[in-house]
Amino acid sequence: MTGAAAAAPFGAACSAVPASGAGSFTGMAADPVGTAASNNPVLSTLVTAVKTAGLVDTLNSAQGVTVFAPTNDAFAKIPADTLNAVLADKAKLTKILTYHVVAGRLTPDQLAGTHATLEGGKVTVTGSGESFKVGDANVVCGNVQTANATVYIVDSVLMPPAS
Numbered sequence: 001m002t003g004a005a006a007a008a009p010f011g012a013a014c015s016a017v018p019a020s021g022a023g024s025f026t027g028m029a030a031d032p033v034g035t036a037a038s039n040n041p042v043l044s045t046l047v048t049a050v051k052t053a054g055l056v057d058t059l060n061s062a063q064g065v066t067v068f069a070p071t072n073d074a075f076a077k078i079p080a081d082t083l084n085a086v087l088a089d090k091a092k093l094t095k096i097l098t099y100h101v102v103a104g105r106l107t108p109d110q111l112a113g114t115h116a117t118l119e120g121g122k123v124t125v126t127g128s129g130e131s132f133k134v135g136d137a138n139v140v141c142g143n144v145q146t147a148n149a150t151v152y153i154v155d156s157v158l159m160p161p162a163s
Contacts, residue, residue: 010108010130013071013140013153016042025144032060033067033149042153045075053093059101065149066106066115068123068134070157078157095119099160105150108132108143121160134158 009017009025017040018024028036034056037043046069050056059067075083086093099119106115111132114124125134132139137156144151 007143007145009141009144011139011141011153013042013155014144017141017144028151029145029147031147033062033065033146033151034059036146036149037067037069037151042071043069045072046070049075049087049093049097052087053090053097055094055097060148062101062118063148064103064105065118066102066104067149067151068100068102068137068139068158069151069153070100070137071140071153071155074137074154074156095160096157099123099158107150111142111152117160119160123158 021027021039022031023039023041027039031039034050037050038047050059086096099117099121101118102115102123103118104110108130111125112127114122116122123134125132127133127139130142132142132152134152134154135158137154137158139152140155141153144153
């Protein structure tokens, strides 16, 4: 893929993104990633977690990052008591959320491979074209541009290895 096609978001879940307004692909491209996510209805649980961890400013000020953003359904896969416990533990929550961020704005052509996370661990991405997995999570809408990040929306929350 080259030109405009390469820049377009891809994946089945992209249809859930609003066609216009702040939460649309065009609207998200104008805002830093923390703000852009807050305008996207499929990422509301992630936004709550980011706010709880106090990471909005960190994400908004990060330059040139890739974010693997779990959908609301991804968070729904976690048992409610486990999720509530994580939301109540700021250090653990921060560790999990920063595990979803890697340096550099990765294009789909650069996505496959092992990448160091902001948390300090590594994530491995497999696949090609428009079909990628981050660990066990599927990329359901990829190559979403924000002012300071490239976002790949995933269907599972990524958990850093226990240290």
